[in-house]
Amino acid sequence: MFASLRKKETWVRYLKSLKFALYCMTHPMDGYWDLTHEKRGTMAAANTILILTLLTRVIKLKYTGFVVLIVNWEELNIITYILSVLFPLLLFVIGNWALTTLFDGKGRLGQVYMATCYGLVPYPLIQIPIMFVSNFLTVEESAIYGMLDVISLIYAAILIIVAMGQIHEYSGGKNILFTVATLFAILVMVFILMIFFGMISQGVAYFISLGRELLFRL
Amino acid sequence: MKKIFSRISAAVFAVILTVVAPLTAFTKESNYTYNYDYWGEVQESPDLYSVCRVFTSTDLNLDVKLNNPSGLFAYGNLIYICDTGNNRIIELERSSLEKLEVTRIIDSFQGADINTFKSPTDFAISEDGNYFICDNGNGRILKLDSNLNYMMEFVKPVDNTLDEKLEFQPTKMVIDSAERVYCIATGINKGLVKYESDGTFSGFVGATPVTYDWTDYIWKKLATQEQLEKMESFVPTEYSNIYMDYEGFIYGVISGADEEALDNGTADAVRKLNLMGNNILVKNGDWYPVGDLYWGNGGGHEGPSVFVDVTVMENDVYVCLDNNRGRLFAYDDQGHMVFTFGGNGNMDGYFRRPAAIEHIGHDLFVLDSLDCSLTMFIPTEFGRTVYNAIEQFDAGDYEASGKSWESVMSQNGNYDLAYIGIGRSLLRQRRFEEAMKYFEVKYDDENYSKAYKQYRKQYVEDHIGIIIAILAVVIIVPLVIGRIKHIKMEIALAEREKIDLSK
Numbered sequence: 001m002f003a004s005l006r007k008k009e010t011w012v013r014y015l016k017s018l019k020f021a022l023y024c025m026t027h028p029m030d031g032y033w034d035l036t037h038e039k040r041g042t043m044a045a046a047n048t049i050l051i052l053t054l055l056t057r058v059i060k061l062k063y064t065g066f067v068v069l070i071v072n073w074e075e076l077n078i079i080t081y082i083l084s085v086l087f088p089l090l091l092f093v094i095g096n097w098a099l100t101t102l103f104d105g106k107g108r109l110g111q112v113y114m115a116t117c118y119g120l121v122p123y124p125l126i127q128i129p130i131m132f133v134s135n136f137l138t139v140e141e142s143a144i145y146g147m148l149d150v151i152s153l154i155y156a157a158i159l160i161i162v163a164m165g166q167i168h169e170y171s172g173g174k175n176i177l178f179t180v181a182t183l184f185a186i187l188v189m190v191f192i193l194m195i196f197f198g199m200i201s202q203g204v205a206y207f208i209s210l211g212r213e214l215l216f217r218l
Numbered sequence: 219m220k221k222i223f224s225r226i227s228a229a230v231f232a233v234i235l236t237v238v239a240p241l242t243a244f245t246k247e248s249n250y251t252y253n254y255d256y257w258g259e260v261q262e263s264p265d266l267y268s269v270c271r272v273f274t275s276t277d278l279n280l281d282v283k284l285n286n287p288s289g290l291f292a293y294g295n296l297i298y299i300c301d302t303g304n305n306r307i308i309e310l311e312r313s314s315l316e317k318l319e320v321t322r323i324i325d326s327f328q329g330a331d332i333n334t335f336k337s338p339t340d341f342a343i344s345e346d347g348n349y350f351i352c353d354n355g356n357g358r359i360l361k362l363d364s365n366l367n368y369m370m371e372f373v374k375p376v377d378n379t380l381d382e383k384l385e386f387q388p389t390k391m392v393i394d395s396a397e398r399v400y401c402i403a404t405g406i407n408k409g410l411v412k413y414e415s416d417g418t419f420s421g422f423v424g425a426t427p428v429t430y431d432w433t434d435y436i437w438k439k440l441a442t443q444e445q446l447e448k449m450e451s452f453v454p455t456e457y458s459n460i461y462m463d464y465e466g467f468i469y470g471v472i473s474g475a476d477e478e479a480l481d482n483g484t485a486d487a488v489r490k491l492n493l494m495g496n497n498i499l500v501k502n503g504d505w506y507p508v509g510d511l512y513w514g515n516g517g518g519h520e521g522p523s524v525f526v527d528v529t530v531m532e533n534d535v536y537v538c539l540d541n542n543r544g545r546l547f548a549y550d551d552q553g554h555m556v557f558t559f560g561g562n563g564n565m566d567g568y569f570r571r572p573a574a575i576e577h578i579g580h581d582l583f584v585l586d587s588l589d590c591s592l593t594m595f596i597p598t599e600f601g602r603t604v605y606n607a608i609e610q611f612d613a614g615d616y617e618a619s620g621k622s623w624e625s626v627m628s629q630n631g632n633y634d635l636a637y638i639g640i641g642r643s644l645l646r647q648r649r650f651e652e653a654m655k656y657f658e659v660k661y662d663d664e665n666y667s668k669a670y671k672q673y674r675k676q677y678v679e680d681h682i683g684i685i686i687a688i689l690a691v692v693i694i695v696p697l698v699i700g701r702i703k704h705i706k707m708e709i710a711l712a713e714r715e716k717i718d719l720s721k
Contacts, residue, residue, distance in 0.1 A: 067663045072257055136674070138667035 017042040021049060021121045028159055032166035035118060036111045043110065046117035049124075050089075054082055056124040056131075065134040068145045088186070089116065095185035096164060100178060105168035115167050119160035126152035250567070251559040253633060256504050256661045258511050261632040266557045266601030267546075267582060269567040271316055273592040278310070278320050284590035289340040289352070289390075290527075290574035290583060296321075297576065297583060298341045299592065300352075305335045307351065312578065318592070324349075329368030332356055344393045352401065357386040359399055359413075372399055375411055375419035392462040400460065400468060407456045409495065410468070423495035426454040426472060426486070455485075459574075463530035467492060471525035471538055480508050480522055487525050488538060488549075502664065503553040504634075509540050510547075510558075517562060519543050527575045529582070533609050537575060537582060544569035546582070550608060554635055557601075567593065580605055600629050607639055616646040634660045645669050650676065 004010050020040050024031030035041040058078065061071045093116055097109045107115070130148045137145060164182075165175030251265045275283040285303025292298075297310040297318065306325035310318045326334045336355025343349055348369065349362040359372040374386035384405050391401035397415040400423065409425035438446065457470040468491040479485035483501070487508040490499035505511060509523025523540035525547075530536040534551035545560035561568045571588035580602070582595040597605065607622035620643030627636035641656030642665060650673035657666035678685065 066658055066661060067667060070256075070661050138671050139663050140667065 014042060014044050016040075017045040018048060021045060021118050024118050024163075025121050025125070025155075025159065028162040029166065032115055032118070032163040035115060035163070036107065036167045041114050041118060043114060046114040049120055050117045052124045053120045054085060056127050057085060058082070060127060060131055063135075064131050065137060067137055067139055068134045068142045091186045091189055092116065092160075092182060095189060096178070096182045099181055099185050100164075100168050100170075103178070105170070105178075107164075107167035111167050112164070115163035116160055119163045120156055122152050122155040122159065126155070250561065251557055253555055253557060253635075254505055254511055255632065255634055258505060260512075263557065263630050263633060264600045265559065265598050266548075266604060267559060267595040268598050270581070270594045270596045272566050273318055273594070275590060278308075278318065280308070280320065284308075286587050287585055287590060288573045288587050289338070290576045290585045290592075291341045291343070292576040292578050292583065293343045295578065297578070297592075298343075299585065300338045300341050302337045302339055302354075302587075305337060305355075307335070307338060307341055315596070316594075318594075324366065327360070327362050327366040327368055330360075330371075333368070335360075339388075340390045342391060342393045344397050345395050346397065348397065350391065350393050350399065352388045352391050354387050354389060357388070359388050359391055359401060361397075370417055372401075372413045372417055375413075377419065379408070380406070390457075390459050392460050392468055394462060394466055400462075402457045402460060404456075407454050409454075410457065410460065410470070410491075424457075424468070424470065424489065424491040424497070425495070426457075426475075426489070427484075428454050431476075431478065457489075458525065459527045461528050461530055463534075463536075464532055467498070469528045469530055469536055471528045473524040473526060475522075477513065477522055480506070487523070488528060488536070499553070500551060501553040503549065503555060504661075505555070507538075507547070507549045507553050507555070509538065510543060510545070516543075519562065523547065526573060529575045529577045531577055531580065533605060533612060535605075535608065537577070539572050539575040539584065541569075541572050544572055546575070546584070550635070554638070556604065556635065564589075567595075569593070600626070603629070604635075607636075611639065611643065616643040619643045620647070638662050638665065641665055641669070645672075648672070 017040060020031070020035070024035060058081070060069070061076070061081075093109070093113045096116075097105075097107070097112045099105075100107065100112075126148055130145055130152075134142075134145050161175065161179050164170070164179065165172065168175075168178075170178065249260070249262060251263045251267075252260050253263050255261045271277075282304055284299070284301050286301075287299050288302045289300030290297065291300075295312045297312065299308045299310065301308055304325075306323055308320060309322040309324065311321045312318055335351065335353050338351050339354045340352035341350070347364050349360075349364065349366070351360045351362065353360050357374060361369045361371065363369055372388075374380075374384075387404040388401045388411075389404055391399055393399055398420075399413040399415075400410045401413075403411055406422075407425070409422035412420050412423050414420050455472050455475050458473040460468055460470045462468050470489045470491060472485075472487055472489065475485040475487060480487060483506050486497065486499070487506075488499060489497045492498050499507070501507065509525065513520060513522050519542050521542065523538075523545065524542040525538045526541045527539045528536055535548050535556055537546050537548045539546055540560075543560075544562040545558055547558050548556040550556050559567075560572075562570065564570070569584065569586045569589065571586060572584050573587035574585040576583045576585075580597045584593045584595070585591075586593065603622055603626050607619050607626055610616075610619035610622055620640050623636045623639035623643065626633060627640065630636065637656045637660040641653045641660075641662065644650075644653035644656065645665065645668060650669045653669040654666055654673060657663075657669060
């Protein structure tokens with residue numbers, strides 16, 4: 001694996017696939033089809049985009065002008081803050097794959113993950129420039145920031161939805177149906193996880209109290 | 219071995235220090251005066267007021283002890299207490315800073331059939347020197363001259379929308395400079411009852427907007443007639459007290475507003491009414507002027523603060539009296555909290571059932587109707603500095619105001635108003651960059667924007683040459699490079715053609 005890192009072709013392919021994310025952003029239909037079918041996307045580029053997105057989200061806290069964003073540092077937990085992106089992403093990828101694989105979706109788990117990450121591109125691309133600009137804004141002008149902030153999210157959401165349609169080879173209507181269904185799948189998973197952790201903690205508590213009782217009697 | 223031992227003992231010592239030190243810090247009793255910061259956290263503050271004296275019936279040498287006093291009015295250095303339970307009004311004179319003496323007990327007057335009062339609840343003196351008394355039990359507002367001769371009375375308004383069976387019970391009133399009367403009456407929720415100076419009823423002013431939840435609305439649509447009758451109807455909440463400030467604006471406090479509506483700012487706890495009856499209270503603070511922000515149960519008291527009275531000083535600072543937790547809340551003209559202090563209890567400076575508040579100058583008087591006492595507060599050094607800073611700013615003396623705020627800040631570093639005050643005075647002195655720093659520290663984005671806008675303008679004006687130069691370079695350089703590339707390419711093409719031709 002490390003041997004391949006020394007080869008020039010690996011890097012050329014990586015940079016090319018990273019650049020391809022920009023093409024996907026402007027030509028989503030064509031781009032996401034080629035992403036998996038023409039193998040123009042790489043996992044490495046997908047991971048890079050995800051890391052960039054997370055970094056943007058963290059850097060944003062510190063360098064956005066206080067007129068548009070005020071952070072309560074005392075209440076901020078950086079790990080839960082990052083997980084607030086990663087966990088829904090993970091749920092979406094698994095939920096989407098689990099559903100579409102039952103309904104002739106052509107995408108595999110890895111491809112769903114890759115396409116989702118490629119869909120996040122507008123976030124760092126829009127957020128970083130407006131982060132700088134936000135330091136030169138007054139309250140009245142901050143509406144511009146708010147608008148671009150929302151646009152970056154909506155753009156990413158549209159890209160992800162289109163990407164899912166392309167990699168699973170779904171028609172428009174079916175794609176939207178499965179996007180909604182994926183949201184429900186996420187809800188179901190969250191529900192099951194909550195029950196699961198609730199039961200586990202109950203079970204553990206039972207055995208702990210049993211052990212305590214034993215120690216007490218002996 | 220010795221080394222290890224000394225290290226262990228040092229570690230143990232450190233642990234003890236960290237565990238014990240905070241405990242000792244917390245045992246100190248305080249929290250009497252506090253303020254809320256940007257995040258809504260309680261920030262303890264040095265006292266702005268201290269109790270000068272508490273006057274009870276005995277201190278005032280009254281033969282008949284006060285019984286459920288409920289109204290308070292200050293006029294010059296005279297203070298009037300409505301001794302509701304004893305059907306009389308007591309006139310006190312403040313002859314020196316710490317002294318209050320009974321000068322007159324008003325319990326009857328001349329010139330009317332019923333010439334005594336029945337549970338009077340409020341008292342006022344007009345600019346012409348006539349006395350107005352809310353004679354609650356007799357359903358009238360009396361107007362007497364200063365020698366206690368009957369002049370006229372204001373009775374139940376003649377209005378078709380009022381229930382005929384409703385007994386008119388005026389509780390609180392204010393008199394404007396033309397002797398028009400505005401009063402609050404039990405059971406009338408259309409706003410304040412307004413009378414012209416000749417006694418004719420001229421309408422209701424300043425009704426509070428009705429607030430309701432959309433879930434309530436849906437329930438109402440679905441409910442049957444019988445269920446509807448049992449439900450609360452959407453009615454405006456009544457004012458609990460009113461006060462007319464030195465400019466003639468009426469401040470009204472409302473108790474019992476919906477908790478959720480108070481929290482999201484759709485209901486008010488304090489309103490400032492103009493002549494049209496519209497609310498013109500400025501709410502620029504980080505939090506709405508609703509009193510306490512935490513409504514959990516504490517010492518048997520829960521729910522939002524219940525404002526029962528308000529008084530407005532000449533520097534536009536208004537002080538609201540909360541009879542839920544027995545506290546005083548003061549806000550400035552922008553709606554920033556200036557201070558909060560008080561509590562429930564029997565000690566001096568704490569209340570059992572505070573009913574009314576008044577001021578003479580900066581001194582505050584609070585009447586407790588259960589304790590039957592009058593507490594006199596005078597500002598401390600810190601309080602005086604805060605008031606100085608506010609008044610110097612209002613007078614346009616920005617430099618002095620900045621100095622005063624700096625002194626306030628050195629006495630209480632957790633006081634947001636001090637930072638904003640310094641910032642505002644710097645802003646007026648056109649020192650924008652420094653002002654921006656102070657506003658940023660306390661997250662005052664509105665004022666920051668004002669300063670920043672000026673700073674940005676100044677910066678661009680000062681550096682216009684450089685900015686144009688940079689812009690020019692950014693635009694011209696690519697153009698030049700493009701041009702050069704173009705020429706080079708043409709030369710190359712021409713040369714190739716030359717070679718081709720020569721072949």
